[in-house]
Amino acid sequence: MTDLAAIETGLKQRLAALTGEVDAIDAELSAPLAADFAEQATELEGQDTLKSVEAVQLGEIEAIHAALARIEAGTYGQCRVCGVDIAPARLAALPTATTCIGCAA
Numbered sequence: 001m002t003d004l005a006a007i008e009t010g011l012k013q014r015l016a017a018l019t020g021e022v023d024a025i026d027a028e029l030s031a032p033l034a035a036d037f038a039e040q041a042t043e044l045e046g047q048d049t050l051k052s053v054e055a056v057q058l059g060e061i062e063a064i065h066a067a068l069a070r071i072e073a074g075t076y077g078q079c080r081v082c083g084v085d086i087a088p089a090r091l092a093a094l095p096t097a098t099t100c101i102g103c104a105a
Helices: 004-030 037-073 088-093
Strands: none
Touching: 004 037
8 A cells, every 4th residue: 555645745855856956057048147258167167067957857746746736636646558557666756657567667
């Protein structure tokens, strides 16, 4: 049996952490560039990396919101493909999972 309260708490904690990280990235990306052109080149490379990290984090944030919505709707833990219950071990490892292991393959 899946402990929905514990999963929901964990998802909300991860969401808060990710939101803080995305906010920090946004602040870093909006900071003015150095006056030196060589420094600017280095900073722009760093910004490309930050944008990639931010994109991954935003995807995870979206998946967490969807999982929280499924918990609220009472459909959390059901495979979106075949409708069977997703194994509790899979949900423990990947709380945002939307498919059972069979359908994920």
